[in-house]
Amino acid sequence: MTARHRKRHPVADPLNTPREEHRREAAVPSSPVAAPAPAATVRNGSDKKRGGFANLILHIHPRQVPVAALRLDRTLGLGGAAVALFFVLVATGVLLLFAYEPSPASAYGSIQALRRDVLFGDFIRNIHHWSGNLLLVVTVLHLLRVFFTGAFRPPRALNWIVGLALLLLGVASNFTGYLLPWDQLAYWAVTISTGMLDYLPLAGRWLQTLVRRGPDIGPATLATFFALHIAILPILTVFLMMFHFWQVRKAGGVILPTADPAGPRPAMMPVSPHLTRREGAAALALLAAVCLLAALSDAPLEAQANPGMSPNPAKAPWYFMGLQELLIHFHPVMAVFVLPLLAVAVLVALPYLRYDGPPSGRWFHSPRGALLARVAAGVALAVTPLAILADEWLPGLRTLLPRAPELLLDGVLPLALLVAVGAATFALLRHRGFSLHEIVQAFGAAGVVMLLVLTTIGIFCRGQGMALVWPWAGHLPPP
Amino acid sequence: MNEQPQTPDAPAEPSRRRWLGTAGKILGLVAAAEFAGVAVAFLWPRRSRRDEEASATVTCGPVDEFTPHSVTAFPAGRFYLVRLADGGFLALSRTCTHLGCTVPWDEAKGRFVCPCHASAFDIAGDVLSPPAPRALDLHPVRIENGVVRVDSGRAIQRQRFELSQEVYL
Numbered sequence: 001m002t003a004r005h006r007k008r009h010p011v012a013d014p015l016n017t018p019r020e021e022h023r024r025e026a027a028v029p030s031s032p033v034a035a036p037a038p039a040a041t042v043r044n045g046s047d048k049k050r051g052g053f054a055n056l057i058l059h060i061h062p063r064q065v066p067v068a069a070l071r072l073d074r075t076l077g078l079g080g081a082a083v084a085l086f087f088v089l090v091a092t093g094v095l096l097l098f099a100y101e102p103s104p105a106s107a108y109g110s111i112q113a114l115r116r117d118v119l120f121g122d123f124i125r126n127i128h129h130w131s132g133n134l135l136l137v138v139t140v141l142h143l144l145r146v147f148f149t150g151a152f153r154p155p156r157a158l159n160w161i162v163g164l165a166l167l168l169l170g171v172a173s174n175f176t177g178y179l180l181p182w183d184q185l186a187y188w189a190v191t192i193s194t195g196m197l198d199y200l201p202l203a204g205r206w207l208q209t210l211v212r213r214g215p216d217i218g219p220a221t222l223a224t225f226f227a228l229h230i231a232i233l234p235i236l237t238v239f240l241m242m243f244h245f246w247q248v249r250k251a252g253g254v255i256l257p258t259a260d261p262a263g264p265r266p267a268m269m270p271v272s273p274h275l276t277r278r279e280g281a282a283a284l285a286l287l288a289a290v291c292l293l294a295a296l297s298d299a300p301l302e303a304q305a306n307p308g309m310s311p312n313p314a315k316a317p318w319y320f321m322g323l324q325e326l327l328i329h330f331h332p333v334m335a336v337f338v339l340p341l342l343a344v345a346v347l348v349a350l351p352y353l354r355y356d357g358p359p360s361g362r363w364f365h366s367p368r369g370a371l372l373a374r375v376a377a378g379v380a381l382a383v384t385p386l387a388i389l390a391d392e393w394l395p396g397l398r399t400l401l402p403r404a405p406e407l408l409l410d411g412v413l414p415l416a417l418l419v420a421v422g423a424a425t426f427a428l429l430r431h432r433g434f435s436l437h438e439i440v441q442a443f444g445a446a447g448v449v450m451l452l453v454l455t456t457i458g459i460f461c462r463g464q465g466m467a468l469v470w471p472w473a474g475h476l477p478p479p
Numbered sequence: 480m481n482e483q484p485q486t487p488d489a490p491a492e493p494s495r496r497r498w499l500g501t502a503g504k505i506l507g508l509v510a511a512a513e514f515a516g517v518a519v520a521f522l523w524p525r526r527s528r529r530d531e532e533a534s535a536t537v538t539c540g541p542v543d544e545f546t547p548h549s550v551t552a553f554p555a556g557r558f559y560l561v562r563l564a565d566g567g568f569l570a571l572s573r574t575c576t577h578l579g580c581t582v583p584w585d586e587a588k589g590r591f592v593c594p595c596h597a598s599a600f601d602i603a604g605d606v607l608s609p610p611a612p613r614a615l616d617l618h619p620v621r622i623e624n625g626v627v628r629v630d631s632g633r634a635i636q637r638q639r640f641e642l643s644q645e646v647y648l
Contacts, residue, residue, distance in 0.1 A: 188580065188595070191578070191579045191580065192578045192579065192580065192595060194579070195577070195578030195579035195580075196578060198578075198579075209523075209524060210519065210522060210523065213522060213523075213524045214524040215524075215634075216574075216579075220524060224522070307557070307581065308554050308557075308573075308581055309581060309583075310580035310581045310582075310583075310593070310594045310595055311594065312594030312595075313594065313595065314580055314594060314595040327578075327596070327610070328596065328610070332577075332610070332612065406609075406612075464594075466595065466596050466597055467597065
């Protein structure tokens with residue numbers, strides 16, 4: 001890493017500026033006195049010209065970027081969108097702090113008062129709500145962009161893991177914020193989600209008591225979630241975000257299709273204004289979209305939390321619905337512990353596999369890789385709902401092995417089946433001459449579609465008593 | 480010993496310095512563990528024995544008020560007092576053993592049905608249909624001078640219903 005960085009350095013320095021940059025800065029004389037350090041001289045001169053804002057931006061961005069990196073289809077602006085949403089969340093969150101009272105007795109009332117008495121109270125709360133949910137969507141899309149352009153591999157391996165940690169912080173922030181209104185939705189979603197902790201082997205009950213700070217959700221839980229939500233998680237996020245940006249620069253910016261080394265050097269453009277204006281426009285468009293959403297659609301607020309009455313159906317927050325759906329089909333230890341742990345381990349290990357060659361930097365690596373990923377996604381889209389229906393309606397293994405333990409039937413056997421099918425597919429694809437990168441990508445595509453299907457079914461197709469229903473029947477009032 | 484050529488800039492680390500360095504690192508880790516322990520202890524739920532005992536015992540009423548094969552809810556104690564057909568008493572926690580939802584008693588069907596994931600329990604708290612992994616938790620029941628009292632502060636986990644769990648007059 002260090003050697004690479006040192007080697008790159010002169011290229012990034014203004015000495016090597018292409019023509020446009022030279023023309024813009026021709027008026028700045030470079031002093032012959034400072035000949036031993038000409039780079040510093042040029043930087044000083046241009047800094048004076050650029051002013052504070054550009055200087056600040058140039059801590060995050062390099063002075064110039066390849067023209068190819070400016071194209072929207074390189075990044076889809078997703079990382080930038082996440083940053084913009086984070087700032088919107090901080091701004092609206094700080095405003096909400098002035099209205100919110102973090103105790104079970106007054107939390108719900110303070111939200112009601114905010115909605116009733118405060119001018120734009122609802123609007124600010126809605127912006128916070130929609131930005132928080134959009135942030136998760138945007139972060140996951142950003143992760144998918146990085147994955148499908150091959151940017152998770154070295155030299156970006158560490159940054160991939162930092163990104164995963166940031167996603168985790170995003171989920172934790174959203175989840176801790178979920179409890180704060182202290183309505184039925186909040187109370188039971190958090191009860192169910194923390195109830196899942198009980199199934200972790202060994203330390204599960206201990207961890208649950210620590211998170212809830214007691215046997216049930218109570219005043220101490222609210223105090224804990226509030227502290228995490230407004231202080232600890234945002235601070236961690238800011239630090240990790242800065243590290244994330246620094247790592248992007250260290251890796252030489254956005255991943256680009258590998259150019260012919262013998263060909264001409266890629267055309268460069270100054271970041272200010274070409275990239276900064278694009279980023280500004282994208283952020284403003286996003287802000288407009290969030291404001292529109294907030295104006296049209298209210299954040300939910302149900303009846304005040306009532307520990308004596310679970311609503312039917314009681315559901316986890318939408319981003320845990322995939323997990324809750326797994327919990328319906330698998331043994332809890334499997335759904336809550338083994339599968340998520342496996343998924344995290346695979347995600348973390350992903351950059352460090354022995355791939356055949358460097359990433360191409362193209363979307364889906366190669367035309368063949370794109371085709372394979374599409375096929376894998378299609379198969380997952382077809383198989384997942386069928387598997388859910390089969391589990392719901394077919395008699396299952398229980399009829400064959402009436403005395404077998406739950407963990408074997410709902411845990412070990414399905415896992416063994418999944419692993420066997422995966423291994424066979426892997427061997428077959430390898431035999432057909434697909435590269436490891438293409439195969440990993442195909443599995444990734446299948447995994448994402450599976451999670452998406454599970455989440456969609458959990459949100460829209462689970463009615464009373466978590467029975468399968470048509471999406472349009474799910475929201476009817478109980479008979 | 481020193482077969483490898485050594486430059487004067489990088490002499491072999493004296494063993495004392497290396498030992499101190501290692502000891503320093505270990506002490507640092509111990510200190511970090513201590514701080515982590517202090518933080519966990521700080522966050523651990525506070526518990527005052529006296530408060531608990533005073534507030535946790537719920538006086539349900541005289542034995543005769545509860546007919547055999549009946550379920551009575553005590554929302555303040557978060558439990559159901561059940562009198563089984565043979566006259567024995569059980570105090571069932573109302574918290575589902577699956578994910579912690581509150582299970583209501585369905586009088587018509589004669590079973591507890593969890594609204595969250597459709598687990599069902601019979602009148603003694605035994606699992607009738609999964610995903611609940613075990614029977615509803617119990618609270619200790621005492622009958623003193625013909626009056627039923629339940630210690631709602633203490634929950635007893637169990638796998639299934641057994642006759643020995645019942646409390647008789």
